[in-house]
Amino acid sequence: MASPHTLLIAFIFTLLSANSWALALTESQEKQLQAARAEMGLKDGEPLKRHICLWDLSGQSGPVFNGATNLRLDLLRYNIDISLEAFTNEGVMVASLKNGHCDAALMSGFRARQFNRFTGTIDAIGGLPDLEHMKTLLRTLAHPNLGEHMVSNKYQTLAVAPAGAAYLFVDDKRLNSLAQAAGKKVAVLDFDPGQSKLVTHIGAAPVSTTLATAPNLFNNGTVNILPAPLIAYEVLELYKGMSPDGGIVNYPIVQLTAQLIAHTDKFPPAIASLIREVAADSFTSIQTALNKESDKIPQRWWIEVSAHNQQEYDSMMRAARLKLRETGYYDATMLSIMKRIRCSQDPQRPECSQETE
Secondary structure, eight states: OOOHHHHHHHHHHHHIIIIITOOOOOHHHHHHHHHHHHHTTOOTTOOEEEEEEEEOTTGGGSHHHHHHHHHHHHHHTTTEEEEEEEESOHHHHHHHHHTTSOSEEEEEHHHHTTTOHHHHGGGOTTSOOSHHHHHHHHHHHTSGGGGGGGEETTEEEEEEEEEEEEEEEESSTTOOSHHHHTTOEEEEETTOHHHHHHHHHTTOEEEEEOTTTHHHHHHTTSOSEEEEETTHHHHTTTHHHHTTTOEEEEEEEEEEEEEEEEEGGGSOHHHHHHHHHHHHHTHHHHHHHHHHHHHTSOGGGEEOOOHHHHHHHHHHHHHHHHHHHHTTSSOHHHHHHHHHHHHHHOTTSGGGGOOOO
């Protein structure tokens, strides 16, 4: 069975192949591209060739690979010739990026953190309340002044795509507050130690899972709580794990991303900046599709959260971010940027009068 994050990346590329990246560069962007080609010493008409790796459980027959193939055809018009390779195992793909087999690789934001802590922190718990906050952040990241933060040693983040929010899917409607979650079993990813720390912090019991096994553990009752994106509701049949008395806590805990990580020496700054700019332009199409997915969920599954409990969630998530920042797990600069975005859209948030993040 496909994992939530694989589905997210597949979903994004399905969108890109369908309508959101009918790639047509503006005059300014074409000048950027020509400047980058000159910087790399490419002759007129000489293609820029790069090998891109993609995570797709269905391999070359999957939506990720097919969507990227359509994008590849668009790029050929600009003398950019990318070869594509699909990996059914994200961990193996990451290893192939590290050993130089891949020039760039598309992966979940959780995996991207090991290559760039700055952009890997976008998926921080409670960092961005909704897609409007994400939209502001992606526009901010496209600014040349932040280009240096997109590079971390020999790796850089070429693009960040929003993948929607993760919510808590629960098997009991009474689990609508942190106090109620104490003692319950929560699915956490085995390769992301930060998640176990967060669950332990609220008195719950973390259950180590993989991306592929977590949904099944929820559906068969092994875990009581599963953090997952809304797209997983229908495709992974999470209503089975919620039946008969469960639901979805109507308070997003994290904005998920898919990130394109590349070797720095393979993509000069001018091309990297251009890719980030074009990726940011695709936001509206992705946002519309994500909203459409959330509309598919029957109203009866939503568990409303009181204003008091919302403040409790905010306080807990903020404390967790600060603790993980001190351990070096989260990037302080990214946390600060996200706080400024939160406070610009809601100056009345209690955190806005404090200087700790």
